[in-house]
Amino acid sequence: MGLIPKDIKKALFNTNEQGKPSGNGPAAPVDSGSQTSYVRNSQSQGPAQSPEQPGTMPSRPSSTKYPGPPTDNSGNSRQRQDPRDLALLLHEKEQETTVLRNQLAQLRRENDGLGQEIRSLQAKSFKSFGDSRWVPLDSSTLNGALEWIRSDLTGLVKTYAADDLSKIERLPSDAKSLLQEDLSKVIRFNSASPNGIQELWSITNASRLCLTALLSRALHGRILSDPFFFMDDTLDEELVEVLRQYPDLKQRQNPCEVLYGIFRAGKKYDQEKAQQWRSDTVRLMNPYQTSDNADGNAQLIYINEKIDDVCRKVPKAMDQSLIGLFLRQTEAPERKKFMDGLEQIFVDTGRLAVQIWAQRPSLECRSLSKLAEERFHVRSPLLEPHPLHRRDDPEDPRLNGWLPKVVVHPAIVARGTHDADHYERTNVLSKAVVWLELKDGRS
Numbered sequence: 001m002g003l004i005p006k007d008i009k010k011a012l013f014n015t016n017e018q019g020k021p022s023g024n025g026p027a028a029p030v031d032s033g034s035q036t037s038y039v040r041n042s043q044s045q046g047p048a049q050s051p052e053q054p055g056t057m058p059s060r061p062s063s064t065k066y067p068g069p070p071t072d073n074s075g076n077s078r079q080r081q082d083p084r085d086l087a088l089l090l091h092e093k094e095q096e097t098t099v100l101r102n103q104l105a106q107l108r109r110e111n112d113g114l115g116q117e118i119r120s121l122q123a124k125s126f127k128s129f130g131d132s133r134w135v136p137l138d139s140s141t142l143n144g145a146l147e148w149i150r151s152d153l154t155g156l157v158k159t160y161a162a163d164d165l166s167k168i169e170r171l172p173s174d175a176k177s178l179l180q181e182d183l184s185k186v187i188r189f190n191s192a193s194p195n196g197i198q199e200l201w202s203i204t205n206a207s208r209l210c211l212t213a214l215l216s217r218a219l220h221g222r223i224l225s226d227p228f229f230f231m232d233d234t235l236d237e238e239l240v241e242v243l244r245q246y247p248d249l250k251q252r253q254n255p256c257e258v259l260y261g262i263f264r265a266g267k268k269y270d271q272e273k274a275q276q277w278r279s280d281t282v283r284l285m286n287p288y289q290t291s292d293n294a295d296g297n298a299q300l301i302y303i304n305e306k307i308d309d310v311c312r313k314v315p316k317a318m319d320q321s322l323i324g325l326f327l328r329q330t331e332a333p334e335r336k337k338f339m340d341g342l343e344q345i346f347v348d349t350g351r352l353a354v355q356i357w358a359q360r361p362s363l364e365c366r367s368l369s370k371l372a373e374e375r376f377h378v379r380s381p382l383l384e385p386h387p388l389h390r391r392d393d394p395e396d397p398r399l400n401g402w403l404p405k406v407v408v409h410p411a412i413v414a415r416g417t418h419d420a421d422h423y424e425r426t427n428v429l430s431k432a433v434v435w436l437e438l439k440d441g442r443s
Helices: 007-013 082-130 139-160 172-185 195-202 204-222 238-243 249-253 255-271 271-285 296-316 320-324 332-357
Strands: 030-033 036-037 364-367 383-385 405-408 409-414 426-431 431-438
Touching: 007 409, 139 255, 139 332, 139 409, 172 195, 172 204, 172 296, 195 204, 204 296, 204 332, 204 364, 204 426, 255 271, 271 332, 296 332
Parallel strands: 383 431
Antiparallel strands: 030 036, 364 409, 405 431, 409 426
16 A cells, blocks of 8 residues: 655644644644545544544544434334235235134124024014904003093093082982982092082082093993903893893893803902903904905904994993083083093093903902092002192102092003913002092091
């Protein structure tokens, strides 16, 4: 290797001719080809650094950093991945996707199998009912239907009831005694007749409450309480006329009473079987309508007409003079309008009653005879004060301990389950709506 000329060596390493470092401070930069170098003064930087060996590049200052790999905005290194690694990762993901697709297909097959099984069970269940009318009614639906009927009756009476008891006030004593006897089925009198009738004047809106109570008792007693009410032929005017002409035929029994007698007798020794028989008999007499069964269609038409006919005749058969005492004075067209509305309420009740009695649970209506000594309490399961008591707060205890004076609507209680068992269990479908009074007679 050739020697560096002295002039260039002196400029590069800042030495005098004897080869010793100069103390005149840093040398000016010298451009040696492509490289620029600074040599610091030994007085300011400590001991002099050893000169670079000939043929080597000057050392880089210690404060200089080599640039690292490229980074993204977050400071993470971005390194190129090997394409072979990417291909392997893609292959693994495809395998995972294939496994998941197979699992999804299996779940779909299992779901389809469960759906078919459910549809099969539903078909068997619906076939056992035979008709959607016989699908078991839940308590809330049934309660709503019963409350709707009561509301219709209350609204009708409110429109046509008398404002006072003036018609009753003008009755002679013997007529008042008869009236008290008729009203004693819905009103608890504290005094013997005829003086007891005066207790009506202590009842708020007595005409309205008494008329509603009388009509509701007939509705519940003649229709809802009897599973075979639609077979009652005692209201058939033509039959009544025949029986009048042939007195010996009067000994025949009403079909309604015959069927109910069988039911009542069976309950004494086998409650569950008797209830099933009652339910099946009602269903048999109300067959499912099918286009390919002419006899079944004819029976269904006949029984529907029978239900409507009996329900329309029950209110007509009531003592019209008794009802008239609590009605406001109306002309014939208005009176007919009242009766038409009343008959329709009885028809609606009859259709609901058939649907109820076709179920396995049994039904009973509790009227004044069973509620007369039932004291009210805000937690009472059977009694509900009439709205005329104006209890804004259902927890208001001021009526606690009071007794029913007027049973405006009886309580409706169901027994048993849809499986035709546990008839010892009860479920209150509708509470009795009552006008209450204290034991001393104050309302």
